[in-house]
Amino acid sequence: MKLHTLGPETTDSYKAAMYLREMYLDLEDAELVLHDSFDDIYRKLDDEQGDLFLVPVAYRSAQSNGNWADNNLKYWDTLKIMDVFKLPIMPLVLVRNPDGKDGEAVLHPSTKELIKEYSLNQGRKLHLEFVDSKAEALRKFESDKYEFSIVTKDVYQSNCADRQDEVLAEYEPNMVWCLYRIGIQQKAV
Ligand SMILES: O=C(O)C(=O)C[C@]1(C(=O)O)C=C[C@@H](O)C=C1
Numbered sequence: 001m002k003l004h005t006l007g008p009e010t011t012d013s014y015k016a017a018m019y020l021r022e023m024y025l026d027l028e029d030a031e032l033v034l035h036d037s038f039d040d041i042y043r044k045l046d047d048e049q050g051d052l053f054l055v056p057v058a059y060r061s062a063q064s065n066g067n068w069a070d071n072n073l074k075y076w077d078t079l080k081i082m083d084v085f086k087l088p089i090m091p092l093v094l095v096r097n098p099d100g101k102d103g104e105a106v107l108h109p110s111t112k113e114l115i116k117e118y119s120l121n122q123g124r125k126l127h128l129e130f131v132d133s134k135a136e137a138l139r140k141f142e143s144d145k146y147e148f149s150i151v152t153k154d155v156y157q158s159n160c161a162d163r164q165d166e167v168l169a170e171y172e173p174n175m176v177w178c179l180y181r182i183g184i185q186q187k188a189v
Contacts, residue, residue: 001029002031002052003032004041006036007135011134012056016054020054039066049184056110062132077183081180088175091153093153093170098147098164098166100144100146104146104147105128105146105147106140107149111134112128134150134152138156142163
């Protein structure tokens with residue numbers, strides 16, 4: 001059986017999938033399929049019938065207005081909720097590169113409220129560029145074209161030890177995760 005979620009292996013989604021495999025003995029042998037975006041999984045539901053799909057309720061698309069709440073209704077007859085559970089995401093950090101392009105921020109759309117809070121407190125107007133995962137946000141931030149990003153603390157520390165960024169804030173949110181079984185779409189009459 002396949003279990004679809006967001007990759008690469010540094011994402012919270014990957015970590016949540018590993019947690020699930022430990023929790024459910026019958027998922028131990030599930031084949032994990034990591035996608036570049038959740039949008040990719042939603043787009044290919046027809047090809048994924050019978051498989052499992054793990055997504056955080058915080059999901060928001062970087063490519064459209066898609067989000068977990070809307071998609072849960074939109075795909076009501078295809079996506080069957082098998083389980084919901086809580087599992088904290090890995091601590092996040094808001095980082096600032098003083099040499100980056102003034103006011104440019106690259107981040108996952110699920111974390112936008114955190115940077116909005118910072119920009120309001122600082123009275124600064126920022127330009128937000130959204131990407132499909134925090135892993136991608138870090139890759140782009142490392143190019144030095146951005147002043148801000150919100151990334152996973154551990155991944156940042158192991159990849160960016162020799163950078164001169166400022167760490168402006170740290171966050172430790174909890175998260176609700178939703179496990180779906182992908183069913184056969186009933187055609188509306
Ligand atoms: O980027 C990741 O690491 C993810 O697993 C995605 C995701 C999300 O889609 O909401 C998961 C939890 C966090 O809220 C931010 C990003």
